Amino acid sequence: MHPRSLRDTPVTSVLLTNGDIDHIAGLLSLREQTPFSLFATSEILDVLSENRIFDAVNREKVTRHPVALAQDFDLQPGLSARLFAVPGKVPLFMEGNDVRTDLIGEQTVGVRLTGNGKVAYYVPGCADVTDAVLKQLSDADRIFFDGTLWDDDEMIRSGTGIKTGRRMGHIPISGPDGSIVRLQGLRAAKTFIHINNTNPILQPDSPERAFVEQSGWDIAHDGQEISA
Template structure:
């Protein structure tokens, strides 16, 4: 079995670095609004495109069957599908055999609009959604038009029940997070040889403890874990007490996971960085602090082999 370190590579690397039948591709690592953020004109990413980051999304490609999956439909969907094309092009447009949605917050589903009448005019793209999410899309404009016109075809998901598609089994699990419109889930993604955890949003690990689920057990059950890291620490947003923010700070997660074996720490790939989070900058001391502690930070273009 390949180690996490050997399984991760950049799209820019030579093809020989990563050869597998089924692979996961990181298509975005930012919080819903991306980076730089609207209204923050001082962000150096405005003048340096290399610092820009898209909203959090994963793609999965089965090279044997030619199938492609997407996790989240973000506002950056157009760019992310282009990036997916650079890994494996398909003749079909958009060439997606399934889109899996975690919940009804802006950065996680609004990219569906590009499949609609005013844009691509796609037909029958399978969208896997939990019951409240499916109900929301079916009854709330403008999303219900996508269903009515047949641009998307809703596929039912149920907690703890795996959906088999493209040679994978994708299983949703409920997590505590703001549920203004829909339930919120993460996904266990089981490939032919390795597995991944995708959990971009959660209120706190401790609230999950109270519901009977420990994040440490979830990490232990997979080979790589993409976990909510929206904020680095309290104080990164000037003038605001962030102690009640509904996300686990990276500093808190690192403290909680401090006693895990090095092999378990190495599974963690923090993701979903707010535009204020300093780890998004390659040379920041906070980014180095995370790496020195034995944890990983997801990078756009990163690839992980799920099946040899």
């Protein structure tokens, strides 16, 4: 990922999985007349089009590619992707009075990545592991999955928020219907990503981290590299 020259970035493709601020704001750091390809569903691209600040991501330099669900496309040579719907909701700043967190469509997606004979899944936001999600993930060699919160009311108890994890569109890690239990039957290696700073699994000596590791999961960290 090291730049090759003074104003260079080796980033050639960006893929968005939803329209939340923490997923799209990083585009503004890549706006300095540097070309790359931007992939997302039409609904997520509409979120960008409806907000003038993203005009800073120069369309003459950044090609926007709308991608349909279940459509294979190349992110780069040797790396293919396919988007699939997972339970979720519209971005926070687009919510109305009636909020649904079980929407199935283009607003929240996971990614199936294939390359070098391996299959990986990237799912940073998921409100529930349904039977359909389990079926989708069944051929995975590795899964990178939503690890936002340890339990559903974590942010309320810590005083950092007023919403449950499920209300924010994130299934908790723990509990009888949490992600560890729901995904335990899959053969894939599993890594938690998108971890909130209130989540105790970030603490090296916490019992929650020990439980996660004993359950066969890895916990993502900055600079991590995984070889197939």
